[in-house]
Amino acid sequence: MPHKLTDSLSALSLAAAQSLMQTASLSNLENWRIHYLGRKGEIPRLLREVKNLPPADRQIIGQQGNQLRHDLTAAYEKKLLSFSGQLASAPASRPAQSPVEVRPGHLHPLTLAGRDLQTIFYQLGFQLVEGPLVEETKYNFDLLNIPLEHPARAETDTFHLPDGLVLRTHTSPVQLRSVLANGLVPPFQVYSIGRTFRAERTDASHDHTFSQIEALMVGDAISIADFKGVVEYVYSNFFRQSVATRLRPSYFPFVEPGFEVDMSCVICQQKGCRVCQQTGWLEMMGAGMVHPNVLRNMNIDHHKYQGFAFGGGIERLAMLRHSIPDVRLFQSGDLKFLRQFS
């Protein structure tokens, strides 16, 4: 017996089949599924009405409804498979879809700066040495002639770990370690590159995690003139322009005399600019002639040999090279920043 619901079922079947044919994307298909087969969709709604029919009609209409649900589910699954086939095989055959942008990876600006430094130190005959990031206080402080009462040992500057370990606050312990571990005897020249950590408040020119380059040269006739020659060679090659340096007296417990190294401004060539605050000079790093106590701690006869050491931030070098305004950008993971170096 023909029934109003039977008409609705065939109308629904036709509409569903037609709109399924027109679905052109996975999200369209999902909308289709929700509209017809979803919990509040057309088919379940219709099937809920079956129970209000007279018993004679109930069975036959119920069967028709279930059959329709079955058929539409099968059609849906077939369509779903056809989409996954398309996605896997040939995106190019669907010009309507925008192409996926593929960007090759590239090196971090600090890695690039570090590699350039390695080339330069290699040219000068320095040997690369390494040390751990988690350091014993013995190497980070004691053997470097940094006494317990020195401000660098205060809680505020150092990340302390259990068992007397620290995150190294500078790369100077690597000098000691490498000389002791390799049993180096003068003359030798070593350098090291790596991460360092300080428990400091961060700002545009300070970060808790940064990188240093450290060098140590020991022999029986090493002077400050040698030091100046090496440093000017390094900076001139790194910045690809001829630079001058000047030394100002300073204090570091592991050197005597100690100094701060200034470099002629590579931005304005000493004409005066904002970066060098119109002075023509940029503060670059700490250095000095290795303290006799430290030479002794390296098992080196300090009456016969002497040497220089220097250590400074690599971020500073990269910031000057690329006019980077804030040191925190290096660790930010900000792709807009990083992609400029691809």
Ligand code: PHE
């Ligand atoms: N280790 C010092 C620092 O981190 C730098 C330095 C290295 C100074 C070698 C003198 C000699 O500040």
